[in-house]
Amino acid sequence: MSQLPALVDLLLVPQQWQWQLPNTTLVLLVLLVLTLGRFYFYTKGRWLHLPPGPRTLPVLGNLHQIIIGSALPHQSPRDLARLHGPVMQLRLGMVPTLVVSSAEAVREVLKTHNADCCSRPDTPGARRLSYGHKDVAFAPFSESWRQMRKLFVVELLNTRRVQATCYAREAEVDKLMSRLTSSERKPVYLQDHIFGLMDGIVGTVALGSIYGSEQFAHKKHFHVLFDEAMGVKSSFSAEDYFPNAVGRLVDRLTGLVSRREKVFWELDAFFDKIIDGHLDPSRPTPDNGPGFIDVLIGLTKEQEGSFRWFTRDHIKGMLSDTFIGGVDTNSVTVVWTMAELIRNPQVLKKAQEELRAVVGSKERVQPDDLPKLKYLKMVLKETLRLHPVAPLLAPRESMRHFKICRYDVPAKTRIFVNAWAIGRDPAIWSNPEEFDPERFNGGDIDFNGAHFELLPFGAGRRMCPGVAMGVAVVEFTLANLLHCFEWELPQGMMAENVSMEEEGGLTVNKKVPLVLVPTTRH
Numbered sequence: 096m097s098q099l100p101a102l103v104d105l106l107l108v109p110q111q112w113q114w115q116l117p118n119t120t121l122v123l124l125v126l127l128v129l130t131l132g133r134f135y136f137y138t139k140g141r142w143l144h145l146p147p148g149p150r151t152l153p154v155l156g157n158l159h160q161i162i163i164g165s166a167l168p169h170q171s172p173r174d175l176a177r178l179h180g181p182v183m184q185l186r187l188g189m190v191p192t193l194v195v196s197s198a199e200a201v202r203e204v205l206k207t208h209n210a211d212c213c214s215r216p217d218t219p220g221a222r223r224l225s226y227g228h229k230d231v232a233f234a235p236f237s238e239s240w241r242q243m244r245k246l247f248v249v250e251l252l253n254t255r256r257v258q259a260t261c262y263a264r265e266a267e268v269d270k271l272m273s274r275l276t277s278s279e280r281k282p283v284y285l286q287d288h289i290f291g292l293m294d295g296i297v298g299t300v301a302l303g304s305i306y307g308s309e310q311f312a313h314k315k316h317f318h319v320l321f322d323e324a325m326g327v328k329s330s331f332s333a334e335d336y337f338p339n340a341v342g343r344l345v346d347r348l349t350g351l352v353s354r355r356e357k358v359f360w361e362l363d364a365f366f367d368k369i370i371d372g373h374l375d376p377s378r379p380t381p382d383n384g385p386g387f388i389d390v391l392i393g394l395t396k397e398q399e400g401s402f403r404w405f406t407r408d409h410i411k412g413m414l415s416d417t418f419i420g421g422v423d424t425n426s427v428t429v430v431w432t433m434a435e436l437i438r439n440p441q442v443l444k445k446a447q448e449e450l451r452a453v454v455g456s457k458e459r460v461q462p463d464d465l466p467k468l469k470y471l472k473m474v475l476k477e478t479l480r481l482h483p484v485a486p487l488l489a490p491r492e493s494m495r496h497f498k499i500c501r502y503d504v505p506a507k508t509r510i511f512v513n514a515w516a517i518g519r520d521p522a523i524w525s526n527p528e529e530f531d532p533e534r535f536n537g538g539d540i541d542f543n544g545a546h547f548e549l550l551p552f553g554a555g556r557r558m559c560p561g562v563a564m565g566v567a568v569v570e571f572t573l574a575n576l577l578h579c580f581e582w583e584l585p586q587g588m589m590a591e592n593v594s595m596e597e598e599g600g601l602t603v604n605k606k607v608p609l610v611l612v613p614t615t616r617h
């Protein structure tokens with residue numbers, strides 16, 4: 096009998112063994128997949144050496160750390176990059192994402208691999224508001240994008256066109272100076288005034304002088320719409336990270352889709368009114384020659400040539416880019432600069448002394464004074480180093496597989512360049528959190544896309560085409576604000592208490608509105 100258990104054992108062991116083998120193999124396989132998972136996640140059968148990155152949660156990936164966490168989307172990647180390195184792999188929902196946070200690594204992405212990363216991801220919000228990518232800013236890389244971008248530069252944004260449109264800047268800045276003079280010695284919300292100014296300038300240049308006139312009835316409505324469009328654009332969209340039926344359902348349930356549709360149709364009706372107004376044969380000839388919109392309308396009539404495909408929707412897409420690209424960016428930059436100047440009175444004083452020396456007793460700064468204002472240019476660079484309006488630039492998408500810093504970047508990876516983190520990198524800048532325009536004195540660092548330590552306008556093929564216009568408008572506004580007025584904080588408020596807290600998503604504003612008291616200087 097004592098041999099019975101041994102016999103049973105003998106009889107059972109092979110069966111157990113047979114039963115356990117697949118399970119053990121399965122467990123081992125799961126462990127292996129889990130270990131290698133991050134290296135094999137979306138590689139379509141290729142073994143890849145992906146960059147390091149934080150652990151991912153099931154389903155969410157790293158979404159909880161970047162998009163839905165308490166820090167802003169450019170702040171948490173900076174902290175994570177300190178742990179994992181300047182080339183970091185994340186997964187946002189289902190989207191493989193690369194975040195690059197050092198000047199050398201960005202050079203590889205935006206210069207060496209410029210041609211591999213010059214597309215944009217196809218997200219539903221951007222697709223809708225750009226009329227199905229019939230624009231420049233959101234369109235994936237294509238031949239029509241290339242042609243529209245060229246058109247943008249030739250007809251609106253190159254230095255010659257920017258100089259030719261200085262009438263709009265002068266007229267709108269003049270109106271602002273009068274408004275501020277009438278509010279003298281009273282606290283003013285600078286943001287509102289500057290937004291109105293930028294909207295007037297960009298609108299006049301794009302739509303003609305009718306936009307600048309007070310009688311333009313649709314303007315107020317357009318402001319509200321524009322605000323709403325920016326709100327919709329920066330709201331969290333589940334479908335951006337879960338591009339499937341579930342993502343779409345969540346966006347429907349949160350009301351995002353209906354908000355987006357509402358603002359789309361209202362903007363569409365606005366653009367239709369403007370275009371129809373320009374097509375009206377009884378319209379008087381514009382004072383300052385044909386505006387950007389007239390050129391675009393001309394293209395839709397082309398029966399031959401390279402723009403035969405150009406439609407009314409393309410006009411709307413490009414007008415939408417002009418307002419989205421030009422109004423908020425310029426106003427936010429002016430407001431950050433004024434906030435830094437009021438917190439740093441010695442810098443403010445020096446900038447005003449330069450203006451006194453260059454402009455003298457003239458009532459206004461003129462466009463041809465600007466090239467002489469070297470210190471003001473340094474102030475602007477320093478503001479854009481600390482407060483790039485789009486801290487992660489605009490999202491890119493890799494068009495094909497490539498390697499950076501020995502790591503693989505598969506095709507269709509979303510790419511973010513953390514320009515904000517690079518601007519505050521202590522390995523590049525001494526006392527990086529300090530506002531010190533002198534750091535640019537005598538150096539050649541500029542924001543023209545050739546210096547990867549200062550990238551407020553990006554670099555490479557998708558670099559902002561509006562640099563010349565943006566810089567001209569911002570410098571002209573700042574110069575006049577500082578030349579015409581002394582600026583103080585409201586009574587009882589101390590410079591060191593001016594909040595520099597940021598708010599927003601992919602573009603970043605000052606969270607607490609800047610309230611200042613202007614007093615006329617002359």
Ligand code: HEM
Nearest residue numbers: 232420421424485488489551552553554557558559561565
């Ligand atoms: C202070 C002012 C401005 C700042 C800081 C700024 C910043 C930027 C940034 C960071 C990008 C993304 C670049 C990249 O992906 O590498 C961009 C793209 C763009 N910006 Fe600007 N911008 C400014 C003014 C303007 C103006 C005035 C316009 C036009 C009226 C404009 C139109 C555009 C367009 C159309 C794009 C998309 C380019 C493309 O995808 O090919 N921007 N801008």
